[in-house]
Amino acid sequence: MAKKPTLRDLSEVTGLSSYTVSRALSNGADVSDASRKLVLKAARELGYVPNRAAQELRKKSRSSVAVITASTSNYYYLDLMKGIQRVLRGSSRNAVVADIAAEGVYTPEVEDAIVQDLIQSRTAGVITTLTLSAENVKLLESWDIPVVFVDSAPPEDATRVPSILTDNYAASIKAGGHLAEHGYTDWLFLAYPGRWSTRAERERGLREAADKHGAALQVLETENDSDSARKTLSAYLDTPGGALPRAIIAGNNPLLHGVLTVLQQREIAVPTQVALIAFDEFAWAPLLDPPLTVVDEDSESIGVLAAQTLTRILDGQLEAERRGEPPVPDYRPEDRREVTADLIVRQSCGC
Amino acid sequence: MAKKPTLRDLSEVTGLSSYTVSRALSNGADVSDASRKLVLKAARELGYVPNRAAQELRKKSRSSVAVITASTSNYYYLDLMKGIQRVLRGSSRNAVVADIAAEGVYTPEVEDAIVQDLIQSRTAGVITTLTLSAENVKLLESWDIPVVFVDSAPPEDATRVPSILTDNYAASIKAGGHLAEHGYTDWLFLAYPGRWSTRAERERGLREAADKHGAALQVLETENDSDSARKTLSAYLDTPGGALPRAIIAGNNPLLHGVLTVLQQREIAVPTQVALIAFDEFAWAPLLDPPLTVVDEDSESIGVLAAQTLTRILDGQLEAERRGEPPVPDYRPEDRREVTADLIVRQSCGC
DNA sequence: AGCCTCTCCCTAAACGATTAGAAAGTAGTG
């Protein structure tokens, strides 16, 4: 196209002022039916499409919500997004995902860059699955961008920021209890780094269950991806002290993939030689060999809750702005929520 | 924050003009070291973050690439995105995904809405996994937004638009040949709708293999998600004529999930009662029960190819604009590429 | 007529950045 039509072009073609054209296109009042029809017809004929950058600049609109994830190959995020999308759909807002560990590993620099980027694009709000630095939370706050933490604790001094947490402590006790029922006393927890705040709770619950039932718990830490998990576990099994435990708990989805790969390579039978429980239910769990016993934290409804909370806060900001007040996020005590997780018992635990 | 600092604020604080401040921030020439330091210091102190909407409006920058997918729960897209991200990282461009079938089903209205949205945000370029309507391709073209098709054929009259296609025909012949080697003569192809252009090629290859080896091929069509696949296959098996075939070919990843669920529910053993081959390799395929024989189309390198092609075209547009020429996409004949796919033989086929 | 109320439309000023074109300052040169 030689030239992209602008609102001014529409105004010239129709003979109406830009004000009227704008109102007509946005379905606003103060326009006669005749004018509106004229404008819409001209818009169709010229192939006019409004320039979002100009709209946002003028309106300070901020219509998109960012979801900060780490490693999208974790199935957990797919379900989480599904829940978020379901709430946002229908509203005029949309979700975009920012993968903080796309390069494979997390670094503070990437976190800072992503937060910077979100502010640059004047994101309306943020849902994060990772504990952000206190500085970044403060930075977002200073730009009036509300943040909701899901499955990750807000930094300590951000006491009012909303969070949807799973009771990982209770869930881990359940999981450990089940292993104990089977009579296993030698457990290995393959865990991702403590940067993800769920790690501590999961470990604490397992530790308590182990103590209570007289089991030995070994914790093995690895980076948060399948490949690292595979290498770490392999190396562990090859060390003199690293005998095969009676039960393995995989910290999350990618780690589970690493564990299964190792067991398959070494032809270690599940559950007869080693029992296996993993955190985070996902679509293929029942179809694995053997069907997998998992802790199910229902990430889709967590997504729904998070999006609903954020939506309420954003709507409140709009309301406040319309009244001419500063758009400070309206954080409420009840926005700090904790949901429970169940144990889905299949066969990999020995059942 | 009471007020968000703008470039004008920086200008007032430093006593320099907005021109100088802008240059200093963007690392441009024409600024003394002293001024630059002054500006950067002030920017840090005030917590200044540029407004992207204003920048884009003024510069007509267009820095983001959209990837149009259908149903993100298809593992294929994760790998594709990985490839795309790998190319884009480092460049100043970033990728955003637009899920065209997020609601579950595809409708032309959603397609139109998404294309409209991409134009509104003045997207730099598009990578699509779905054959778009001829009108939409033309529309994007008229806004000088280049499109690259991956694993989906461009509409017929868009003969110059780049595409990275898999040779699904040859791959399907391979798959069919392998089934024939096992002596199976009764095949069922569970297929997604023909709107995805790979469907036709896959069916054609299977058909030809069946004819050549004297096998009977039944094609069963379902919507493109696991749940529909499950229902469709279940219903088929329950009809009087719908006897269990000797081999099932699952059209893609979500459909495979549906098939496996049905087989598990009905306690049908793979591969002894029915053999199974699926299109599209994915991370969990080797870990399923039994390990799955799949057609592997290496979607990650397809992503790399697509992103490289698009990058070249976008850079060409920038170059042209700098010379004052119109930014028409430079499509070349060699941008129409076809890659091959292999058969990864595991055990679900009977091997 | 005078006054009010409505409806529809317009003018002109934003929003926050970039940048062409002009100008001021500084230094070197003959």
Added chain:
DNA sequence: CACTACTTTCTAATCGTTTAGGGAGAGGCT
């Protein structure tokens, strides 16, 4: 000192929208 060349800076226009603040005209009412 006049001239040139270069560096650094400024002024003001511009990108494509939205919207505050008027205002014209029509109709109804007293």
